[in-house]
Amino acid sequence: MDKFVDAWRQVELSVSSQGDSSAIALAFYMLIGGCLSLYIRWLYRRFSSSPSDTDSITRVFPLLVIITAAVIAIVKSSLALSLGLVGALSIVRFRAAIKEPEELCYLFLCIAVGLSLGAELPLIAVSLVAVSTIFVLIMHADGRLRRENNLLLTVSGDAKQYFSGDKPAAAAAIEEVAGSFTLQRLDVESDRGQLRVSLGRRAESDTMSLVAALRQRLPDCEISYVNLDASV
Known part of the structure; x- marks a missing residue:
């Protein structure tokens, strides 16, 4: 009986040491x-x-x-x-x-x-x-x-002057200044119109010059752009 108790204690000690390790x-x-x-x-x-x-x-x-x-x-x-x-x-x-x-x-x-x-x-x-x-x-x-910006451009202005016809004047000005673009949204309500386009990736140094050129061609319009890659 004593041998059995001693053997059991040895097993408990070995298991305890392994668990601790x-x-x-x-x-x-x-x-x-x-x-x-x-x-x-x-x-x-x-x-x-x-x-x-x-x-x-x-x-x-x-x-x-x-x-x-x-x-x-x-x-x-x-x-x-x-x-x-x-x-x-x-x-x-x-x-x-x-x-x-x-x-x-x-x-x-x-x-x-x-x-x-x-x-x-x-x-x-x-x-x-x-x-x-x-x-x-x-x-x-x-x-x-690379320093490139993924630009979202929004132009708002008089509907009859800039957003009427088959090719609105606002879209023509954007195409002339920035080249190809992707139309995301066009809203015309009573006497106000809004055009939202994606210009894709542009060099950071070209962003301000692009906006300045658009302001010269669309002096009466409100122009805003958003860098979609910017971190908040």
Whole structure:
């Protein structure tokens, strides 16, 4: 009987030591994940071109990485837990959709880092963040060199003078100054008309000269433009 009790105690000690080592390793990996997520957050806030509020999405990066790593560490050794996780995720309904593709990419990056750390592959997580950083810097540098604006132009004025006939004078002036364009909207109500066109991508240095030329040809019209690529 005493031999059986001693053997049982040895088994308990071995299981306890293995559990402690696993918990320590998981805590270490989650700490690495937190540091990497803070870096990903800085990377997104520094180089993002999204017009939405960057703080509202980047606040969840650290928790997303840590929770993903913990979940993978728990379910990776149990088929039952894995199936339970799939079933739980299948009934989750997100209240807000992710509309910006760039935000979705960064969220997937955080999830991938959490998966790597949960599977005890920290080198893959670090390599993933390093390679992603290189390509983010390349794309950012390429965007700065081009300096192009995607312009949406709106012209408003007298309907009879600028917006009547088969080819309104406002459209002819825009075509003469800016070349080809895409008509988005044309409104004519009583004595007022409004024309909205997309001019595509233009060099930043040409924007002000284009607007000045339009003001000379349409002196009585109200002219406004919006850079669709600008960040808020």
